[in-house]
Amino acid sequence: MRAWLCSRNAHKARELERLLPGWEIEPLDSDAYPPETGDTYYANARIKADFGRSAAPGEWILAEDSGLEVAALDGRPGVQSARYAPEGAPAIAKLLGELEGVAERGARYVSELVCLRPDGEEVRGTGTLTGRIAGEPRGTEGFGYDPVFVPEGEDCTVAELGNAWKEKHSHRARAARALLAALGAVVLLAGCGGTDRTSKRVLRAFFAGGPVARKLGTRFPHAPGTLPCTVRDRGKTVQATCATDISLVKPARAVVTLTEAWNHGAKAHTWFFFIRRDGTVQSVIQEGAPAPQS
Ligand code: ITT
Numbered sequence: 001m002r003a004w005l006c007s008r009n010a011h012k013a014r015e016l017e018r019l020l021p022g023w024e025i026e027p028l029d030s031d032a033y034p035p036e037t038g039d040t041y042y043a044n045a046r047i048k049a050d051f052g053r054s055a056a057p058g059e060w061i062l063a064e065d066s067g068l069e070v071a072a073l074d075g076r077p078g079v080q081s082a083r084y085a086p087e088g089a090p091a092i093a094k095l096l097g098e099l100e101g102v103a104e105r106g107a108r109y110v111s112e113l114v115c116l117r118p119d120g121e122e123v124r125g126t127g128t129l130t131g132r133i134a135g136e137p138r139g140t141e142g143f144g145y146d147p148v149f150v151p152e153g154e155d156c157t158v159a160e161l162g163n164a165w166k167e168k169h170s171h172r173a174r175a176a177r178a179l180l181a182a183l184g185a186v187v188l189l190a191g192c193g194g195t196d197r198t199s200k201r202v203l204r205a206f207f208a209g210g211p212v213a214r215k216l217g218t219r220f221p222h223a224p225g226t227l228p229c230t231v232r233d234r235g236k237t238v239q240a241t242c243a244t245d246i247s248l249v250k251p252a253r254a255v256v257t258l259t260e261a262w263n264h265g266a267k268a269h270t271w272f273f274f275i276r277r278d279g280t281v282q283s284v285i286q287e288g289a290p291a292p293q294s
Pocket residue numbers: 006007008009012036064065066067068081082087091109142143144145146170172
């Protein structure tokens with residue numbers, strides 16, 4: 001899957017490419033981004049996403065806004081993190097200066113990811129990482145405030161823990177997992193399915209076993225099977241076939257395959273998901289032509 005990332009921060013593109021397996025992240029570099037005037041991370045992410053939508057209509061759009069909130073500074077720099085001081089050493093020096101002699105060093109990173117699907121629907125994912133601000137910078141990996149951010153339960157800074165650690169635990173990693181889970185739900189809910197009763201029971205039991213049930217719950221309309229349905233393809237209503245196949249590979253993990261075939265000349269559009277019982281989606285792989293609007 002290819003998505004435009006509305007960001008001028010090369011670190012974000014590299015991190016997100018690792019965090020969204022199977023996605024091809026294309027940074028949208030432009031000098032015409034509107035100013036980030038929102039009061040929240042979401043508002044700023046949406047400003048960037050809307051700009052991306054106008055530059056690349058009909059494509060998958062991703063935007064992220066993040067920041068560092070320090071308790072002793074009443075949550076500053078927060079949404080202003082990128083504008084607090086030039087990124088890297090100057091921002092770190094300013095932060096350590098403000099915290100000189102301050103014993104309370106609690107802080108957290110926040111990441112808000114916004115994804116606009118080609119049909120314009122918005123899907124969001126939020127992630128946080130709590131920790132504290134170190135007395136002096138340590139480590140060389142990561143970026144921004146990483147040399148002075150020590151995650152809860154660790155003695156090392158994020159810059160010392162490194163990019164492999166960030167891939168699993170960072171605020172952005174958590175936001176990316178939440179986004180994938182939400183996208184999985186949206187895509188699944190957008191399809192249609194059969195009526196096989198046993199499979200329906202198995203599915204309900206699986207989804208009722210974890211928080212994903214709150215999202216899908218009894219509204220979950222899918223069941224393994226094949227059904228004829230109609231979809232909109234380039235303005236025309238066409239007859240299609242949707243096949244949903246869901247298998248439990250392990251008690252705690254399901255594989256969902258959703259195939260929509262609407263054009264016999266094209267390869268069917270297929271999504272594969274690995275959904276864990278806790279609602280996180282391990283991977284999403286898409287094959288074939290892009291889906292028409294359903
Ligand atoms: P775009 O707006 O172009 O995406 P940006 O760097 O300006 O890039 P933000 O407006 O979201 O991004 O600002 C986020 C700031 O918060 C960033 O400049 C860093 O100073 C800090 N930050 C966010 N995530 C971080 C991380 O993983 N490690 C260290 N600092 C981070």
